[in-house]
Amino acid sequence: MEEWMEDILQDEEDDCFNLRLCLASNWHTPPEILEALAAMDEIRVREAVAQNPHTPPRALERLAMDTHLDILLALAVNEAAPPFVLASLVHHPYAEIKTAVAENPNTPEEVLLKLAREQDMEVREAVALNPTTSLVTLVLLAEDESEWVRGAVAENPNTPNALLYELAHDERPIVRNTVVYNPNSTPDILHFLSKDADEHIRELVAENPRTSLHDIENLMRDAACRPAIATREDIPAALLERLSSDRDVNVRINVASNPLTPPRVLETLGADHHTIVRTSVLENPTTPPSLLEAFACDEDRWIRDSLAKNESTPPHVLEMLAEDAQYHVRAGVALNASTPPRVLGTLARDRRREVRKAVVQNANTPPQILEELMHDKSVEVRRECEERITATESHL
Numbered sequence: 001m002e003e004w005m006e007d008i009l010q011d012e013e014d015d016c017f018n019l020r021l022c023l024a025s026n027w028h029t030p031p032e033i034l035e036a037l038a039a040m041d042e043i044r045v046r047e048a049v050a051q052n053p054h055t056p057p058r059a060l061e062r063l064a065m066d067t068h069l070d071i072l073l074a075l076a077v078n079e080a081a082p083p084f085v086l087a088s089l090v091h092h093p094y095a096e097i098k099t100a101v102a103e104n105p106n107t108p109e110e111v112l113l114k115l116a117r118e119q120d121m122e123v124r125e126a127v128a129l130n131p132t133t134s135l136v137t138l139v140l141l142a143e144d145e146s147e148w149v150r151g152a153v154a155e156n157p158n159t160p161n162a163l164l165y166e167l168a169h170d171e172r173p174i175v176r177n178t179v180v181y182n183p184n185s186t187p188d189i190l191h192f193l194s195k196d197a198d199e200h201i202r203e204l205v206a207e208n209p210r211t212s213l214h215d216i217e218n219l220m221r222d223a224a225c226r227p228a229i230a231t232r233e234d235i236p237a238a239l240l241e242r243l244s245s246d247r248d249v250n251v252r253i254n255v256a257s258n259p260l261t262p263p264r265v266l267e268t269l270g271a272d273h274h275t276i277v278r279t280s281v282l283e284n285p286t287t288p289p290s291l292l293e294a295f296a297c298d299e300d301r302w303i304r305d306s307l308a309k310n311e312s313t314p315p316h317v318l319e320m321l322a323e324d325a326q327y328h329v330r331a332g333v334a335l336n337a338s339t340p341p342r343v344l345g346t347l348a349r350d351r352r353r354e355v356r357k358a359v360v361q362n363a364n365t366p367p368q369i370l371e372e373l374m375h376d377k378s379v380e381v382r383r384e385c386e387e388r389i390t391a392t393e394s395h396l
């Protein structure tokens with residue numbers, strides 16, 4: 001080891017301590033330096049070495065005999081820790097260390113099986129969530145007395161279809177709920193859960209992209225599921241049209257917001273008596289420009305505000321809205337990526353700082369307008385402008 005490095009390791013000055021801490025955390029620190037740092041008296045330095053994924057196994061083995069809990073915990077979460085080191089930590093009485101070992105994907109299977117029988121529920125739950133836990137252990141934990149542990153098995157991405165089907169019959173809703181989210185849950189499992197007594201579980205099935213169209217059509221009869229169905233990205237236009245006349249305003253809002261909703265349906269919803277349904281139509285990126293234009297002179301400020309934010313709004317309509325009496329509408333135009341540069345130039349001289357600030361935030365604002373706003377009378381606008389220019393330069 002070079003003399004200057006030995007000085008850093010031995011010097012008690014604060015600057016040298018900070019340097020030792022940086023070396024202990026750095027992935028590029030040479031192995032021999034990390035071994036030397038593992039023997040330091042400073043707890044924070046040893047803790048950093050224990051957590052470093054490039055620390056040599058010999059140094060980690062030495063740290064496993066440390067008496068300080070923070071160091072052992074740092075070692076337990078290190079995914080590069082050798083299996084034999086992790087195995088040595090399971091005998092520690094501190095539950096948090098056992099939990100960390102149970103979460104570590106490098107923990108040997110026989111150790112995970114042992115931890116699956118721990119009295120502490122959080123340790124068993126961590127084993128159930130570990131993506132490297134074997135099928136044998138998952139089957140054992142699927143019958144655990146704790147619903148949280150069984151739910152963790154249902155969440156594990158490696159839990160097989162057959163075991164998920166068993167968990168779909170679990171008496172506790174939280175377990176069945178988690179089965180719906182598991183990417184391994186097949187349409188057959190979702191079909192079974194689509195008839196669940198729990199309303200929330202049926203809602204989750206309704207919004208799951210793997211649920212079959214046949215089950216979706218059946219769930220259309222379930223009032224609790226229709227809001228979720230209306231948000232689906234694969235829903236046929238015919239179903240959206242049926243949902244557009246639903247008595248539940250939340251269903252109509254979701255249909256109005258869905259990019260798959262046909263123009264004729266959006267036109268109908270544009271006349272809905274609820275303002276929020278109409279604004280949802282105007283914020284839909286697939287709403288035809290001709291329909292958007294029809295709302296340009298609407299008396300409702302919220303309608304004009306939604307229209308100002310939609311990038312599909314025709315330029316001449318945005319130009320009209322740039323002169324709106326409500327500054328929130330003008331700010332919406334200023335933020336709109338489709339607003340012509342000439343209109344942005346006008347808005348850059350707006351009397352409200354909120355509007356001028358929005359011009360700065362628009363990614364399409366020309367440099368000359370930003371330069372003009374660098375001298376704005378508002379400190380807030382100038383600061384926003386400086387941050388925008390700095391961010392742009394850092395990406396060059």
